[in-house]
Amino acid sequence: MSFGSAVVAALAAYIAVLAFLGIRARAARASESLADFYLAGRGLGGVVLLFTLYATQYSGNTLVGYPGEAYRVGFPWVMSVGFMLAIVVVYLVIAPRLRASSERHRFVTPADWLDHRFGHPGLTRVTNLMMAAAIANYLLAQLMAMGHVVAGLSDGAIPYATGVLVLTAAILGYELLGGLRAVAWTDCLQGILLAIGLGGLLAATVFSGEGIGEATAWVLENEPAKGFRPDATMQATWASTLLLIGFSGAVYPQAIQRIFAARSGASLRKALSVLAFLPFLTTLPVFLVGILALPRLSGLSGVAADQVLPALLRGWASESEWMFWMCILTVVGVVAAIMSTADSVLLTLSSMLAKDFVAPVLRRRSGGAVEEARITRIGKGFSLAIMGVLVAIALTPRISLWGLLELKMELLVQAAPVFVLGLTWPRLSAKAALAGVICGTLLAAGLTLAGYGKIGGVHAGLLGAMLNAGVAVAGSLAFRRQDD
Amino acid sequence: MKLRRDPLSHPWLFVVIAALYGFSIPWWFGEERPSIVLGLPSWAVVSLTCTFAVSCLVSFAARRLWDDGKD
Numbered sequence: 001m002s003f004g005s006a007v008v009a010a011l012a013a014y015i016a017v018l019a020f021l022g023i024r025a026r027a028a029r030a031s032e033s034l035a036d037f038y039l040a041g042r043g044l045g046g047v048v049l050l051f052t053l054y055a056t057q058y059s060g061n062t063l064v065g066y067p068g069e070a071y072r073v074g075f076p077w078v079m080s081v082g083f084m085l086a087i088v089v090v091y092l093v094i095a096p097r098l099r100a101s102s103e104r105h106r107f108v109t110p111a112d113w114l115d116h117r118f119g120h121p122g123l124t125r126v127t128n129l130m131m132a133a134a135i136a137n138y139l140l141a142q143l144m145a146m147g148h149v150v151a152g153l154s155d156g157a158i159p160y161a162t163g164v165l166v167l168t169a170a171i172l173g174y175e176l177l178g179g180l181r182a183v184a185w186t187d188c189l190q191g192i193l194l195a196i197g198l199g200g201l202l203a204a205t206v207f208s209g210e211g212i213g214e215a216t217a218w219v220l221e222n223e224p225a226k227g228f229r230p231d232a233t234m235q236a237t238w239a240s241t242l243l244l245i246g247f248s249g250a251v252y253p254q255a256i257q258r259i260f261a262a263r264s265g266a267s268l269r270k271a272l273s274v275l276a277f278l279p280f281l282t283t284l285p286v287f288l289v290g291i292l293a294l295p296r297l298s299g300l301s302g303v304a305a306d307q308v309l310p311a312l313l314r315g316w317a318s319e320s321e322w323m324f325w326m327c328i329l330t331v332v333g334v335v336a337a338i339m340s341t342a343d344s345v346l347l348t349l350s351s352m353l354a355k356d357f358v359a360p361v362l363r364r365r366s367g368g369a370v371e372e373a374r375i376t377r378i379g380k381g382f383s384l385a386i387m388g389v390l391v392a393i394a395l396t397p398r399i400s401l402w403g404l405l406e407l408k409m410e411l412l413v414q415a416a417p418v419f420v421l422g423l424t425w426p427r428l429s430a431k432a433a434l435a436g437v438i439c440g441t442l443l444a445a446g447l448t449l450a451g452y453g454k455i456g457g458v459h460a461g462l463l464g465a466m467l468n469a470g471v472a473v474a475g476s477l478a479f480r481r482q483d484d
Numbered sequence: 485m486k487l488r489r490d491p492l493s494h495p496w497l498f499v500v501i502a503a504l505y506g507f508s509i510p511w512w513f514g515e516e517r518p519s520i521v522l523g524l525p526s527w528a529v530v531s532l533t534c535t536f537a538v539s540c541l542v543s544f545a546a547r548r549l550w551d552d553g554k555d
Contacts, residue, residue, distance in 0.1 A: 078528045082508050082535045088542050089501055092491045096550050212523035220517060220525070227525055229513040238509045265552035276542040284532070424492060 003317050003324070004157030010332050011150070011158075014193070015170045018339075021185045025178025032373035034108050037179035038351040039261040044184055046270035049262055051191035052184040052344070053275055056254055057087065058194065058282050060145045060338030064309050066283065070290020071297070071308045074219060074226020077287055079238045084279040086246025087255075090420070091272055094250060095259050097423045099268055102260045109348075110256045110419075111356040117422050120430035124356075126437055127415050131253050132352050134411040135345050139386070141408075142342035143168060143394045149338060152310045153331040164394050167335070168387055171343045176380050180261060183343045190336035195281070197333015200326035202285045212288055218295040226294070236457030244462045247416035248409045254348040256419075309334075346383055353386075354379035410444040410461035417469040425476075432475025440468025489551035497545055501538050508534040 001009075030036050044052065062084075070077040098113065107113050110131065114124040143164055150163030158166075174182045219227040230238065249255070262268040293308045296315070317327040354375050362370045414437050421428045444464025447453070453460055491497055510527035518525035524532075 075525055075528045078531050079509075081532065082505065082538070085535060085538055085542070086505075089538065092497075092542060092545055092550075096490045096492075096552065100552055213520060216520050216524055220520075224517070228518065229510050229515060229527055232511075235509050235511050242505060265550075269546045269550055273543040273546040276539045276546065280536065280539065 002155070002157075003314065003327075004155035006324070006328050007150075007154040007331050008157050010328050011154075011335060014332050014336070015166070017189060018170055018174050018186050021189065022174025022177040022182045025174070025182035025185055028181055029178070032376050034351070034355060034372045034376055034379075035106065036181075037376045037379070038108055038347065038355075039257065040179065040181040040184055042261055043263050044180075044258070044261045044267065045263050046267040048184050048188060049258065049267050050271040050274050052187040053255070053258055053271055054278055054282075055187035055191040055194060055337070055340035056252075056258070056344040057084070057249065057275075058278075058337055059142060059341035060149060060334060061141075062282065063194075063197070063286060063334045063337050064145065064149055066286045067290035067293060067312075068308045070287045071293045073234075074223065074294070075216075075291070076226075076230040076234050076238060077290065079241055080283045080287055081279045083242050083245040084249075084283050085276065086242050087249035088272060088276045090246045090250035090416075091255075091259075091275075094419055094423050095268060095272065096265070098256065098259050098419075099262065099265055103265075107260050108257075109352050109355050110251075110253045111352065113256075114418070114422075118430035118433065120434065123418070123430045123434040123437070126434060127418055128352060128356050130411045130437070130441060131251075131415050132349060134408045135253060135349055136386070136390070137408045137411075139342055139345045139349065140390045140393060142338050142345065143387075143390055146335065146338050146342070147394065149331075149334055152307070153313065153334065155314070161395055164391060167339060168391050171339055171346065172383060172387055175343050175347055176383060179376075180257075180347060183340075183347055184261075186343065187340050190340035193329070193333045193336040194340075195333075197330040197336070198282060198285050200330040200333065202288075203326055212292065215292050215295050219291065222298070223294065233457040237454065237459075240454070240458040240462050244409055244413055244459050244465075247420070247465065248413035248461070251412065251415045251419050253352060254344040257348055257351070346386060349386060350379040350382040353382045358382075407445060407448055410448050410459070410464065411441065413461045413465045414440045414444065414468055416465060417472050421469065421472055425473075427476050428472060429476045429479055432479065433472045435475055436468040436470070436472030439471045440464040440466075443467050489549060491545040491549045494545070494549050497541065497549065501541060504534045504538050504541075507531075508538075 030041055035042055066077070066080055069080070101107070101113065101116070105112070105116055107116070109128075111124050111128045114127055115121075118124070146167045147160040147164035150158045150167070151160040154163075174186055178185070216227065259268060262271070289312065290308060293312055297308065297311060313327045313330060317324045358378055359370055359375045362374075417436055417440070418433050422433065441464060444461045447455070447460035447463065455463065508531045510531060513527040513530075518527050520526070521529045
């Protein structure tokens with residue numbers, strides 16, 4: 001069996017299991033309420049919560065992009081272990097209070113907490129809009145990655161467009177059937193596949209001949225800039241990345257919804273206590289793969305950084321039958337990682353659009369309450385519409401949105417001061433927070449779009465967030481008033 | 485539900501985490517060729533050790549310094 005046809009067969013089996021889980025999740029639903037569909041009835045236990053946080057947090061970029069980054073940057077990319085952990089550190093700051101508050105007030109989306117804490121529609125709308133724009137960009141990136149990864153790793157047996165269309169249809173299928181319950185259950189499968197895929201990668205690196213020690217010696221000898229202590233600019237980028245990823249990753253709306261969906265504080269505590277170690281089982285092996293690629297692929301001309309993993313896998317697959325099947329599992333693990341991120345983002349985005357943007361308009365028009373089942377149906381309609389638009393963009397290669405995609409973290413991190421200060425500092429005022437968000441976003445977006453993504457190694461998004469927090473604190477102190 | 489205990493009420497935790505993260509960035513290492521320890525440059529091993537210590541602290545804090553009175 002060729003590598004390409006084995007990948008097709010493995011992916012077909014994987015999609016069949018996803019469909020089965022979607023149908024089971026549909027059967028397990030208790031009602032058509034928003035909390036049942038979007039928060040799995042607030043019933044996620046510790047293990048499912050751990051897997052869904054894990055599979056959502058680690059995207060395809062972790063498995064495909066990070067070996068490429070390690071190959072390009074060298075040993076300083078060891079920072080990736082620290083910055084994925086930084087997200088869990090920020091959870092320690094926000095999750096206990098957010099969780100306690102959500103249990104009392106039954107939040108469904110992050111905007112519910114914003115409304116509860118600040119009671120300022122302008123702040124809620126602006127923050128929500130920024131988070132929605134950031135995760136829509138993120139979703140588009142996942143769809144395009146699905147197509148590229150499947151085409152690249154199946155040796156062209158599955159064309160880019162087919163990969164995007166089939167996998168998008170699979171996500172929509174189980175998500176519309178079972179909401180977060182289906183997404184969380186499939187996240188468990190995807191998390192296990194991700195772990196097996198990483199195990200495969202590690203096994204492949206161990207059994208492929210050259211050890212990490214030899215690779216390190218080669219790097220120090222032939223590419224010292226990638227093995228010696230990083231320079232001052234790279235050190236600044238290291239610190240900046242820890243803060244940027246830590247704060248923006250923790251306020252991903254899909255992550256916040258999982259805090260609301262936890263069955264109890266105890267299940268959330270257990271999930272986070274294990275999640276703290278997963279960078280060592282996920283990001284570290286991926287980093288090592290990129291380092292091992294340095295001597296292996298150094299002689300090849302024109303190896304783009306993001307082709308490192310496919311190039312290594314094809315090479316390893318031809319070494320033995322055992323390695324062949326480990327590489328197939330790795331491919332399925334990579335696809336699972338991308339899908340598990342895409343489905344969570346889609347579900348959260350549709351809940352935000354239906355509940356936070358459309359439901360208030362319907363309520364105003366009808367002059368009263370709107371049935372939750374109706375909002376759930378509208379959300380499902382949004383899921384279809386969002387995927388329709390994003391797939392159309394993903395299938396039009398002439399439209400280049402990479403400039404916009406770069407704005408994802410820059411936008412998202414501007415929501416962090418609102419959540420972190422809002423949860424920890426009672427004096428934070430809504431008006432000052434809104435002024436901070438606007439100033440920070442303008443600075444971050446302006447610098448990025450003007451081509452200054454980093455200044456002195458520090459990300460424009462972080463500079464924006466620092467201005468954002470500064471304006472929020474100074475404004476709150478100046479007005480000395482509490483909005484809540 | 486009211487939080488009985490919250491990691492934020494233990495400022496030392498975040499001071500130690502910040503210090504460990506600070507040392508995970510190898511500003512303290514010289515410009516000489518690093519020796520190889522456990523297959524990696526020595527500064528990368530120290531960096532990973534500091535990061536692992538942060539993992540242990542975070543895990544400890546999630547289990548022991550956070551009490552919402554529901555166990």
